[in-house]
Amino acid sequence: MTRSFLGWPAFPEAAEREVGNRQLRENLGRATGTIRGKRALLAAERPDWEQLRDSAAAIKDQVLAGLEQYLLQVEEKVTAAGGTVHWARDAAEANRIVTDLVRATGEREVVKVKSMLTEEIGLDAALEAAGISARETDLAAAIVQLGDDLPSHVVVPALHRNRTEIRDIFVREMGRHGRPAPEGLTDDPAELADAARLHLREKFLGAKVAVSGANFVVAETGTLVVVESEGNGRMCLTLADTLISVVGIEKTVPTWADLEVFLQLLARNATGERMSPYTSTWTGTTDGDGPRAFHLVLVDNGRTRALADPVGRQALRCIRCGACMNTCPVYRRTGGHAYGSVYPGPIGAILNPLLKGLDEEQTASLPYASTLCGACNEVCPVRIRFTDVLLDLRAQVADGGKHPVERAALGAVGAVMARPAAWKAAVKGAGLVGPLLPARTPVPGWTDNRALPDVPRESFRSWWKRNEGERA
Amino acid sequence: MPPNPPRPRTALFVTCLNDTLFPGAGRATVTLLRRLGVEVDFPAAQSCCGQMHFNTGYRKETARLARHFVDTFADYEEIVVPSASCAGTPVEAYPLAAEAAGDRGLARAVAELAPRVVELTRYLTDRLGVEQVGAHFPHRVTYHPTCHSLRATGLGERPHRLLRAVAGIDYVELPAAEECCGFGGTFAVKNPAVSGAMNGDKARHVLETGAHVLAAVDSSCLMNIGGRLTRDGHRVRTLHLAEILARTEQDGPLPGVPVVEAAR
Numbered sequence: 001m002t003r004s005f006l007g008w009p010a011f012p013e014a015a016e017r018e019v020g021n022r023q024l025r026e027n028l029g030r031a032t033g034t035i036r037g038k039r040a041l042l043a044a045e046r047p048d049w050e051q052l053r054d055s056a057a058a059i060k061d062q063v064l065a066g067l068e069q070y071l072l073q074v075e076e077k078v079t080a081a082g083g084t085v086h087w088a089r090d091a092a093e094a095n096r097i098v099t100d101l102v103r104a105t106g107e108r109e110v111v112k113v114k115s116m117l118t119e120e121i122g123l124d125a126a127l128e129a130a131g132i133s134a135r136e137t138d139l140a141a142a143i144v145q146l147g148d149d150l151p152s153h154v155v156v157p158a159l160h161r162n163r164t165e166i167r168d169i170f171v172r173e174m175g176r177h178g179r180p181a182p183e184g185l186t187d188d189p190a191e192l193a194d195a196a197r198l199h200l201r202e203k204f205l206g207a208k209v210a211v212s213g214a215n216f217v218v219a220e221t222g223t224l225v226v227v228e229s230e231g232n233g234r235m236c237l238t239l240a241d242t243l244i245s246v247v248g249i250e251k252t253v254p255t256w257a258d259l260e261v262f263l264q265l266l267a268r269n270a271t272g273e274r275m276s277p278y279t280s281t282w283t284g285t286t287d288g289d290g291p292r293a294f295h296l297v298l299v300d301n302g303r304t305r306a307l308a309d310p311v312g313r314q315a316l317r318c319i320r321c322g323a324c325m326n327t328c329p330v331y332r333r334t335g336g337h338a339y340g341s342v343y344p345g346p347i348g349a350i351l352n353p354l355l356k357g358l359d360e361e362q363t364a365s366l367p368y369a370s371t372l373c374g375a376c377n378e379v380c381p382v383r384i385r386f387t388d389v390l391l392d393l394r395a396q397v398a399d400g401g402k403h404p405v406e407r408a409a410l411g412a413v414g415a416v417m418a419r420p421a422a423w424k425a426a427v428k429g430a431g432l433v434g435p436l437l438p439a440r441t442p443v444p445g446w447t448d449n450r451a452l453p454d455v456p457r458e459s460f461r462s463w464w465k466r467n468e469g470e471r472a
Numbered sequence: 473m474p475p476n477p478p479r480p481r482t483a484l485f486v487t488c489l490n491d492t493l494f495p496g497a498g499r500a501t502v503t504l505l506r507r508l509g510v511e512v513d514f515p516a517a518q519s520c521c522g523q524m525h526f527n528t529g530y531r532k533e534t535a536r537l538a539r540h541f542v543d544t545f546a547d548y549e550e551i552v553v554p555s556a557s558c559a560g561t562p563v564e565a566y567p568l569a570a571e572a573a574g575d576r577g578l579a580r581a582v583a584e585l586a587p588r589v590v591e592l593t594r595y596l597t598d599r600l601g602v603e604q605v606g607a608h609f610p611h612r613v614t615y616h617p618t619c620h621s622l623r624a625t626g627l628g629e630r631p632h633r634l635l636r637a638v639a640g641i642d643y644v645e646l647p648a649a650e651e652c653c654g655f656g657g658t659f660a661v662k663n664p665a666v667s668g669a670m671n672g673d674k675a676r677h678v679l680e681t682g683a684h685v686l687a688a689v690d691s692s693c694l695m696n697i698g699g700r701l702t703r704d705g706h707r708v709r710t711l712h713l714a715e716i717l718a719r720t721e722q723d724g725p726l727p728g729v730p731v732v733e734a735a736r
């Protein structure tokens with residue numbers, strides 16, 4: 001069975017479970033610390049870094065403003081280059097299209113290039129239900145799949161695992177899905193990479209059908225772009241007979257000149273490298289070179305809903321570099337699973353509610369999964385103002401009447417505060433504890449791990465009155 | 473009607489949290505401003521800026537408090553606030569609150585008033601142009617730059633410069649200073665486990681410095697970190713930056729806090 005985030009608990013509950021996991025916090029702290037350090041150095045290296053961010057945000061906004069026109073251009077160019085374009089409104093439609101395409105080839109196994117969108121729509125489970133097995137070829141995605149685990153980071157889906165855990169997963173699982181792990185495998189990174197290479201290479205050499213995502217789609221030529229570190233993606237993209245790329249409609253960029261901006265930002269911000277080791281681009285099909293059939297499935301699945309939100313639509317600029325989660329003090333303690341989605345961290349806290357709406361308790365809890373510290377605002381290459389979106393989503397939750405009790409309480413406090421006489425009486429009576437906190441009684445949440453402050457004998461306003469009395 | 477007596481042009485917005493739970497921060501602000509020649513008034517009608525309401529999503533309720541804030545402070549030329557986060561509310565929250573409430577008059581009044589609302593350390597360094605405020609504080613102090621002071625209000629190095637200019641102080645840098653303490657208003661009660669983990673790390677960093685006093689420009693974050701330190705049995709004192717800047721040589725060392733011999 002493929003695990004999924006279906007029915008996942010709301011953030012506070014899921015986060016509490018994750019925070020209690022010492023090993024996880026250690027792994028997260030180490031991994032995000034390393035990437036953050038490298039990113040900071042490489043961003044500082046570019047004198048035009050802030051201008052690149054401005055350009056990237058502007059290009060994405062331009063695309064979002066004219067999305068329909070750019071998508072039609074993509075369809076036209078891909079079709080002209082020998083590809084077939086399919087449109088999917090939602091996850092079910094996308095899964096059905098891909099399943100039918102694989103079925104038509106008669107194959108029972110497909111290889112996958114890491115794609116968050118296929119995780120988002122639950123493609124593996126849909127294929128499995130149709131008797132088709134899909135194997136991940138990206139190392140981190142393969143670790144997640146072998147361990148029957150869930151992804152926890154947009155760039156490194158197995159970020160929550162350390163090398164000892166990875167070794168154990170390899171030893172336990174590889175044999176069940178193909179070539180077993182070598183005898184006496186240790187947790188040495190080079191040995192682990194070798195074991196993965198041997199196991200995975202068997203898969204892509206034999207595969208006739210590959211399923212990929214894409215980092216970008218260049219509208220002017222209908223070219224898809226995949227950026228990766230390992231080269232496994234390149235192999236899948238070139239060795240299969242049939243290539244099916246499942247891509248979110250927001251991945252479009254107008255021109256190659258625009259692409260240039262993103263390629264300068266992405267690797268530096270994602271992995272702290274000047275350039276990603278592999279940048280693969282393809283346009284339709286080419287006789288005698290690469291796949292003979294190419295299908296592009298353009299997926300909405302909530303993106304037009306997000307686009308309709310005037311404040312939230314900026315979340316669709318995201319290029320999935322992961323910097324916001326690497327820097328987020330909440331994510332670095334909970335890891336990705338707490339967010340109940342393939343998109344965790346700050347981007348997950350805004351994107352999931354925007355894609356799925358705020359009706360479920362789980363999605364409605366996400367805008368509150370932040371202290372509003374603003375660290376993410378500073379690193380996002382496309383300048384998403386997370387704090388603006390979080391606050392706007394919170395207002396939507398509050399207006400939706402999801403928290404009637406809280407609203408009544410805050411409403412009462414507000415009423416007291418807006419009436420000077422009532423406020424003064426409240427302050428005089430018991431300090432802030434009058435209107436805000438129950439005096440000296442435990443406050444759920446607060447007193448779990450901190451003491452309440454002592455209530456002073458005299459409020460500021462009484463001191464002022466006394467003091468001013470003396471001065472007069 | 474008798475003519476109104478002339479009154480100070482500068483108002484103190486003490487914030488509801490300081491008014492009720494941390495009055496020392498308010499008293500110190502008054503002492504400090506008076507020492508620097510600023511005649512400051514405390515309009516007693518003031519209450520809460522509504523930041524907690526706004527940050528929790530309650531914009532119409534915030535608008536009600538915004539109206540009250542505007543009514544209370546409209547006649548003052550400058551409004552000094554000993555809190556980076558509350559000083560930000562009129563600028564960051566009120567326009568959106570007015571919009572949510574569909575109140576154009578409020579939006580105009582806010583646009584007119586907001587530029588006059590100034591956080592205390594910025595008021596000292598930028599408006600008064602002082603860094604040396606005549607303070608004396610012979611103790612080992614570390615400083616937590618609260619998220620709002622760092623990223624929203626953009627205080628930068630101002631508080632550090634003010635602290636370093638204090639006579640007798642032994643100022644030590646806080647490791648991982650720029651990381652959030654985990655308070656986040658209602659975050660602390662909505663996500664207590666995560667908040668507690670963040671706060672625990674912050675408290676650990678404070679202890680690593682060996683400082684006897686932790687300073688900040690937001691009492692809310694100090695209440696959070698201080699609550700953790702107290703619960704864990706540590707005797708580090710939390711003080712609003714104003715409480716350090718207000719003390720002079722005549723006041724002597726702060727009772728109960730170890731005195732350090734620092735290079736003058």
Ligand code: SF4
Binds near residue numbers: 319379380382383
């Ligand atoms: S939201 Fe910004 S920082 Fe976060 S993953 Fe997307 S592009 Fe990167």
